[in-house]
Amino acid sequence: MSDLYLSHIRNWILKSPPAEWMLRSARELLIGTLKQGPIPLHVAFEMDGNRRFAKNHKIETIEGHHLGFEALARVLEICYKCGVKVVTVYAFSIENFNRPKHEVNGLMAMAKVKLEQLVQHGELLDRYGAGIRVLGERSLIPDDVLVYVDRAIEMTKHNKDAVLNICFPYTSRAEMTSAIKATVDEYTTAPRLPNTPFSQSRITQKIRSNRSKNSVPSIKEESADHNEDDDVDDSMSSTTALDPDSPPLQSTPVKAAKFQNPEAITAEVINSHTYTAECPPLDIFIRTSGVTRLSDFMLWQCHEDTQIFFLKCLWPEFDLWHFVPILLEWQWRQKKLGEKESTRK
Numbered sequence: 001m002s003d004l005y006l007s008h009i010r011n012w013i014l015k016s017p018p019a020e021w022m023l024r025s026a027r028e029l030l031i032g033t034l035k036q037g038p039i040p041l042h043v044a045f046e047m048d049g050n051r052r053f054a055k056n057h058k059i060e061t062i063e064g065h066h067l068g069f070e071a072l073a074r075v076l077e078i079c080y081k082c083g084v085k086v087v088t089v090y091a092f093s094i095e096n097f098n099r100p101k102h103e104v105n106g107l108m109a110m111a112k113v114k115l116e117q118l119v120q121h122g123e124l125l126d127r128y129g130a131g132i133r134v135l136g137e138r139s140l141i142p143d144d145v146l147v148y149v150d151r152a153i154e155m156t157k158h159n160k161d162a163v164l165n166i167c168f169p170y171t172s173r174a175e176m177t178s179a180i181k182a183t184v185d186e187y188t189t190a191p192r193l194p195n196t197p198f199s200q201s202r203i204t205q206k207i208r209s210n211r212s213k214n215s216v217p218s219i220k221e222e223s224a225d226h227n228e229d230d231d232v233d234d235s236m237s238s239t240t241a242l243d244p245d246s247p248p249l250q251s252t253p254v255k256a257a258k259f260q261n262p263e264a265i266t267a268e269v270i271n272s273h274t275y276t277a278e279c280p281p282l283d284i285f286i287r288t289s290g291v292t293r294l295s296d297f298m299l300w301q302c303h304e305d306t307q308i309f310f311l312k313c314l315w316p317e318f319d320l321w322h323f324v325p326i327l328l329e330w331q332w333r334q335k336k337l338g339e340k341e342s343t344r345k
Contacts (some may be wrong), residue, residue, distance in 0.1 A: 044082070189259075285302055
């Protein structure tokens with residue numbers, strides 16, 4: 001009896017009305033219990049193992065990715081129901097563009113399908129007030145895919161209670177490079193000096209205008225009746241105009257542009273230019289499939305308090321029962337951290 005056949009039998013049993021009611025009740029009770037403790041604000045998932053799951057179950061690769069999307073829908077509902085505010089998922093790496101062209105085209109077509117599925121599952125995001133943000137190198141996204149990206153963002157732009165960050169196409173090195181470039185631009189761009197009525201150019205223009213009027217008597221005589229109007233029309237009153245017979249105007253030294261001190265650049269300054277600048281610090285990082293590396297994902301966001309979990313299960317298998325032990329361990333560590341801080345005080 002094949003694993004796929006057993007899987008179908010298990011799914012048939014679990015989808016029966018009594019089983020669904022029992023599982024739903026157990027989920028609600030468990031989530032309600034978890035919400036009594038601290039809840040992470042930001043959780044990241046590196047969704048790995050779709051192709052391996054398809055190979056192990058002797059199904060098409062595309063079917064494995066579809067099951068991976070169903071797992072994502074389950075995980076989003078679990079996270080938002082528990083109180084997680086930001087979920088970040090790794091959907092497509094910039095390095096994937098180095099794969100054969102036919103494979104890249106297949107991945108782009110799959111991206112359109114998944115984004116379209118997100119649009120179709122909009123009620124889930126609306127229910128928890130989650131807005132979609134696509135993080136990465138927008139210029140690398142093909143135009144036909146960009147239409148689906150913009151549609152998904154537009155569909156949820158009114159949701160402000162939670163966030164779904166989709167990293168596509170993304171690598172941490174590209175993100176950090178972009179943040180550093182933005183920081184350099186900020187600290188090497190001279191501040192724009194405000195234009196004032198007493199600027200050097202304004203005074204020079206006024207003097208030249210008065211001299212030209214005095215040098216043409218006929219024009220001055222013809223416009224004698226309009227002197228009062230001229231005075232009113234001038235942007236500055238006569239008190240700011242200089243007499244043409246006065247000594248030559250001494251040039252006012254122009255102040256050198258004052259740049260920001262590069263010594264003031266801190267990690268917080270660079271962080272303000274990252275893709276996740278508006279998100280809370282990363283609390284939990286989860287990668288499935290048993291691989292124990294970050295693979296150029298969220299390298300900047302992983303800090304000393306981020307808890308990283310490498311799970312052996314494949315992504316389509318990930319469910320509440322995998323997430324609960326992680327959340328319980330995170331809550332336990334938060335409690336220990338709070339005890340240490342209180343002891344120090």
